[in-house]
Amino acid sequence: MPEPSVTPNLPESPTLLGRRMVAIALPVVANNLLTVGMQLTDTVMAGRLSANALAAVSVGGSIFVPFFLLALGVLGALSPMSAQLYGAGRVAGIGLLSRQAAWLALLLAGLLMTGFHFLGPLYAFANIDESLASVSADYVVALAWGLPAIFLYLVLRFASEGIGHTRPMFYVALAAFLINIPLDYWFVYGGFGVPQMGAVGCGYATAIAMWVQFAAMLIYVLTKKRRYRPLQLFQRFERPRFAPLSELTRLGVPIGVMLFAEVSLFGAVALLMASFGTVTAAAHQIAVSVASFSFMFPLGLATGITVVVGQAIGNDRPDLARRAGLVGIGLSLAFELAAAILIVLLRQPIAQLFTTNQAVIALAATLLLMCAAFQLSDGLQVASAGALRGLKDVRVPMWITVLAYWGTGLPLAWAFGFPLGIGPVGVWVGLIAGLTVAGLLLVRRFVRNRNAGAIMAA
Numbered sequence: 001m002p003e004p005s006v007t008p009n010l011p012e013s014p015t016l017l018g019r020r021m022v023a024i025a026l027p028v029v030a031n032n033l034l035t036v037g038m039q040l041t042d043t044v045m046a047g048r049l050s051a052n053a054l055a056a057v058s059v060g061g062s063i064f065v066p067f068f069l070l071a072l073g074v075l076g077a078l079s080p081m082s083a084q085l086y087g088a089g090r091v092a093g094i095g096l097l098s099r100q101a102a103w104l105a106l107l108l109a110g111l112l113m114t115g116f117h118f119l120g121p122l123y124a125f126a127n128i129d130e131s132l133a134s135v136s137a138d139y140v141v142a143l144a145w146g147l148p149a150i151f152l153y154l155v156l157r158f159a160s161e162g163i164g165h166t167r168p169m170f171y172v173a174l175a176a177f178l179i180n181i182p183l184d185y186w187f188v189y190g191g192f193g194v195p196q197m198g199a200v201g202c203g204y205a206t207a208i209a210m211w212v213q214f215a216a217m218l219i220y221v222l223t224k225k226r227r228y229r230p231l232q233l234f235q236r237f238e239r240p241r242f243a244p245l246s247e248l249t250r251l252g253v254p255i256g257v258m259l260f261a262e263v264s265l266f267g268a269v270a271l272l273m274a275s276f277g278t279v280t281a282a283a284h285q286i287a288v289s290v291a292s293f294s295f296m297f298p299l300g301l302a303t304g305i306t307v308v309v310g311q312a313i314g315n316d317r318p319d320l321a322r323r324a325g326l327v328g329i330g331l332s333l334a335f336e337l338a339a340a341i342l343i344v345l346l347r348q349p350i351a352q353l354f355t356t357n358q359a360v361i362a363l364a365a366t367l368l369l370m371c372a373a374f375q376l377s378d379g380l381q382v383a384s385a386g387a388l389r390g391l392k393d394v395r396v397p398m399w400i401t402v403l404a405y406w407g408t409g410l411p412l413a414w415a416f417g418f419p420l421g422i423g424p425v426g427v428w429v430g431l432i433a434g435l436t437v438a439g440l441l442l443v444r445r446f447v448r449n450r451n452a453g454a455i456m457a458a
Contacts, residue, residue: 010087010312010320014327020164021304021328027170028161029300034173036292038180038209042202045184049198053188056135056199059128063119064140066263068147071108073256075101075154077248079303080310080389082162087314091163095232098159100244104252105151113144135199142203146210153214156221156233164307165227172216180209254398258385265405265434269413272427280424283363286354287371287428291378294339298332298379302386305329309390325387325446329380336379340372347372363424370428377432380439387446400441409434 011017039061047054078101085093119140123133157169186194187201197204221228266288273284305328312321343350347368351361381401388397413430416422422429 024304074252077252078158083310084314087311146207332383377435384442404438
């Protein structure tokens with residue numbers, strides 16, 4: 001049976017390219033915000049129960065999230081690969097890759113679920129109180145029951161991203177968010193035959209929400225046959241095959257390492273800031289929360305950039321891929337500039353939304369100035385990384401980010417904050433320096449390679 005040929009209608013003008021990327025990005029932005037909302041729900045529910053439950057969720061999340069993002073990055077290779085196949089009109093290849101990615105998803109889920117049962121030495125190394133460590137470890141194990149579902153959901157999501165159809169991500173995330181709220185309350189506080197599970201209940205509630213995400217996405221894909229039938233996602237059962245699995249991991253592992261390097265940098269910076277005391281830690285949390293919120297748009301836009309650039313490469317249009325990447329980077333910088341201006345103008349009211357403690361408000365307002373400067377660097381690095389992923393150029397960018405975050409950002413954050421005596425502002429200067437180095441080197445790699453095919457081979 002010949003492979004169906006479907007070629008996307010790729011816009012030529014920068015304006016239309018920008019519109020296409022934004023149209024792809026907006027549902028992803030909504031998905032990201034709803035995902036953050038689920039994490040916030042866990043935090044609020046646990047915090048209302050007790051300080052110990054809140055701490056358990058916080059510590060458990062700091063362990064769970066980096067490894068989750070590492071696996072997400074590995075599976076994320078499916079997005080640019082699917083986009084290039086779609087651009088080339090070889091959409092049945094997306095089905096083959098997706099079936100192999102499903103095996104990889106189950107393997108990653110199994111590895112993490114097993115590993116999360118042996119967190120004792122990690123908690124002991126971090127000198128965490130035994131009672132807190134026990135609850136936190138149980139919370140992580142409860143969360144892990146959702147990993148097979150969420151990883152299989154990601155396979156369907158990334159395949160759908162590759163063809164530029166991101167709308168279901170919003171619907172699916174909304175369904176999971178809405179069901180997570182009552183489940184959190186029910187499992188945390190108990191009732192109707194369910195015992196009070198505290199922080200561990202948050203984990204089980206979120207795990208169920210993950211299964212809801214997978215089920216909803218699967219139903220959507222099976223229902224929208226006209227859109228997804230050419231992909232042949234469920235055409236046949238296949239055993240694991242070395243060649244496609246090797247290609248997925250070769251591309252996916254560097255993406256995962258890039259995500260892991262960035263999130264671990266922020267985790268390390270949070271520990272540095274906490275060493276200055278409670279007021280500094282609270283002010284830092286406010287600034288990071290604002291930065292995380294504003295980051296959702298460029299993060300979603302990076303998906304749109306990856307998809308459009310990948311489709312252009314698959315269509316044998318390196319000139320269009322270059323144009324799309326530059327348009328996407330420009331859009332990201334424009335949004336982040338607007339966000340930076342708003343943060344500067346509203347830094348005092350923003351800080352007051354989080355707390356009434358005047359010392360925290362004063363320091364948070366200062367750190368929000370740093371947060372404003374941070375916007376452009378963060379927007380530049382995430383958009384450039386998205387453009388390079390569309391070219392399937394990830395190996396060198398991985399080393400760039402590791403060098404920038406761990407070889408530049410963290411050492412400077414420590415040096416400015418402590419030996420040089422600048423304090424909390426100095427830590428943020430180091431953080432901004434790391435992101436700036438990453439952004440400049442990544443955009444340089446994209447811009448200096450006029451022939452996208454040369455980038456792919458690099």
